[in-house]
Amino acid sequence: MALKPVNTGANPGLSKLPTDVRNKMGYMKKGGKLDIAKAIKKPGALRASLGAKKGEPIAAGKLDKASKAPGKLGQRARFAEMLKGFKKGK
Numbered sequence: 599m600a601l602k603p604v605n606t607g608a609n610p611g612l613s614k615l616p617t618d619v620r621n622k623m624g625y626m627k628k629g630g631k632l633d634i635a636k637a638i639k640k641p642g643a644l645r646a647s648l649g650a651k652k653g654e655p656i657a658a659g660k661l662d663k664a665s666k667a668p669g670k671l672g673q674r675a676r677f678a679e680m681l682k683g684f685k686k687g688k
């Protein structure tokens with residue numbers, strides 16, 4: 599695993615971290631794009647945990663309530679809310 603360049607002037611503690619930890623932090627470079635297909639690790643997991651039927655939209659109230667929950671459920675709900683803002687085909 600190759601080390602990413604570290605600006606020791608701006609962040610002196612970063613060079614002291616172990617290689618694995620530093621590389622997992624993965625700073626996104628300017629102009630980087632979000633790969634949605636890679637970001638969604640378990641498709642349908644949010645739907646299953648909320649008890650929504652396949653093929654029907656998840657109710658906005660349920661999604662809003664779930665986004666305030668801690669842990670994976672909240673994380674998945676917040677991600678789903680973010681994806682709602684994306685436009686299809688653009």
